[in-house]
Amino acid sequence: MQSRSVATAQIITGIAAAIALLYYLRNIMIPLVVAFVLAVLVNALVRFIHRLSPRPPSWAVSAIAGIIVISIASGGIFAIAQGMAQMVAQGPAVLARLDALAMSAGQAFHLERPLHLTAVIGEISIPRLAGAILSELQGFGSGLLLVIVYFGFILAGRKRLGDKVHKAAGSSERARMVENTIEKIVADIETYVWVQTITGAILTAAAVIVMAAVGLHNVLFWGVVFFLLTFIPNIGVTVGSVFPSLFALVQFPTIWQSVVIFAVIQVVATIVGNLIYPRMQAETQNIDPVATLLSLSFWSVLWGLPGAFLAVPMTLMLMMVFGQFEATTWVSALLSNDGEPNIRKNPGERPKAIRAPD
Template structure:
């Protein structure tokens, strides 16, 4: 019995025909997901070590150009040896980091001790902010705040602050090893890539990352210092007991993009309301602090930063949320330098260039790498 001839598929039947799946593509996607999960697990488990390492790399990049300039300087016929300049840099960095850590820890302890003394007054003061909603709402807020174990949170913060000195010592060790290896960095890069041209390209990419991160940190430090001084002067003018700690914490929080200035403003207003108990004075402090943060963060900061950063605001928020979830508060401080490095690296890899476009502000993630000089130059 002969089978009937098979009719050709119509165009609509061909459209409905199942498309065979590529098993290799599914396998690649699964491997990428597994690799991301493993990397995320390692980032979380080794966060203390990795945070210290990334901080050391940022500090090393800040001081590397200065050390190279000092090493090229001459005092008459004498030149400063590279090893002597490196040792002097490590000693200066160690002294600065230890001094800064001691100051921050002292101010944190002052804030924690003062917070304990305000612990009895704080619930009533905060609940009074909701008095315009009615007595029932104010009573509900007061009951909720009284159930919070403030002492437990303060002890947890104190224990985390104690790790700051350990991290500082580890950062100093990492910086010392980086300075010891910097002399052979170019040779290692050539041997690693196996091509002097490729090594030069990688070196210029790293130089672009260092220049952008250095400019960002320099501008951010200057603006944060100005903001901290203004907040300290404002708090002192209104007679707040925590004027100095508020200025220092404002300086530190301003390194956290977008969110840090909001937290600092709310913190100053809350301290003012708990201590003074005067809504008019608190509103004045809140308004002046908000104006200072807005002008410094949205006018002065972009004007001084120029096009050095070129990061998307949405990309900064996503990076802030990711690194904050992975590394906590230190991750928030390091989120922008890490994102700058990631954008520049992704812009040089064709497969990752779409990610660099998403991270850039204008969709132009060019790293602005300094071109290599001509051979006869």
């Protein structure tokens, strides 16, 4: 009885120490996890290119795929930075429009005194807001540089990973178990990222079309932000449709533009979520919906906004790792949707529901 209590105390202490390390080392861990996810995406892209044309050498295809992924990520960061700069420049006009909306709301509710924006949220300093945004962009820039460095080392050292695993494991049986776990993690993350990328691109295309059709400003910025938000499970698309709708309410003197943006995005999201997404996803993402919500909350508290983007990949990793140890198998079963986290009996088998990356 005493030994069991000691073991339980050690497990709780170890979990608390791991959570503390993840929090205090988040500036190092977040770029590393992002680089790993990008490397998995590159691996899928390499196989897809080899399927189309097997002649080019693997190193050249890997280099081209890596450059494509990093270029797209860098372009997205640049579009976000440019969009934020434009929004700061439009700050006074936006505040004036918000103040007019506040006064209109006060008149609608028959308030005795005019309702001004400053009376509700206080004074807003545009220079201070611009400084805060610039500071955040600098943080994004340094984080992106670290991601690129990690990404390069992961791609360069992935072929040596097998030898390292065999030497670190000590025995062939343990090495095989570690390799199988890594293959499962990579396959599941690859499936998740590929599905989210395809469905996110469909939703983003619809959102960009409707935003451009009504004449919303900074469409490129909103398109990039919306595409990134589609990677946040359950709430990403809703949040991504609310913000441009609110800014359309600020930009235009009428409300129909805002209503159209929100309605079209929600209609397309319903179609994709009920027809396209389940067909592509099938049973490859074996995570319980409640566990998804809990992981979203947990990683958001731990790592902030990046944690929301990485919640599902991190949960997939933990589910596979926990499933390899008898003492933590129950945790893996609780995280899974059907109680059987090891859904692919053959770890080398690629997901059957998605054939594009193969």
